Amino acid sequence: MIFTLIALPLNLLDVVRKWLDSIQICNPIAAQFICKLIPARCPFERTIYFFNCFMIHIPPLCNFNPIYQQLISLRLRALTYLFEVEEENIS
Numbered sequence: 223m224i225f226t227l228i229a230l231p232l233n234l235l236d237v238v239r240k241w242l243d244s245i246q247i248c249n250p251i252a253a254q255f256i257c258k259l260i261p262a263r264c265p266f267e268r269t270i271y272f273f274n275c276f277m278i279h280i281p282p283l284c285n286f287n288p289i290y291q292q293l294i295s296l297r298l299r300a301l302t303y304l305f306e307v308e309e310e311n312i313s
Contacts, residue, residue: 235288242292245299250307253300260297 247253264282271277284290 238289239292242289242296245296247300247303250304253303253307256300257297257304260293262297 247256264284266280266284267282268280269276269278270280287293
């Protein structure tokens with residue numbers, strides 16, 4: 223019983239990962255929305271100063287996100303699609 227409760231969230235994460243990997247970008251407006259929605263770098267990374275004196279550096283925490291790689295991959299696919307559409311418009 224305990225193993226089933228532990229395995230359930232992992233299976234759910236696998237489903238979300240596969241769903242994110244299967245998204246096809248075929249609309250420039252959707253691609254722009256995805257690029258605006260998913261940041262290019264981790265928004266949680268900070269360097270804190272107090273009166274111009276370094277106090278602490280908070281490292282990027284996005285790598286602890288279990289679907290981080292899929293989100294970055296989705297953003298890259300959206301950027302690639304926008305680049306290809308722009309290249310077709312120029313030609």
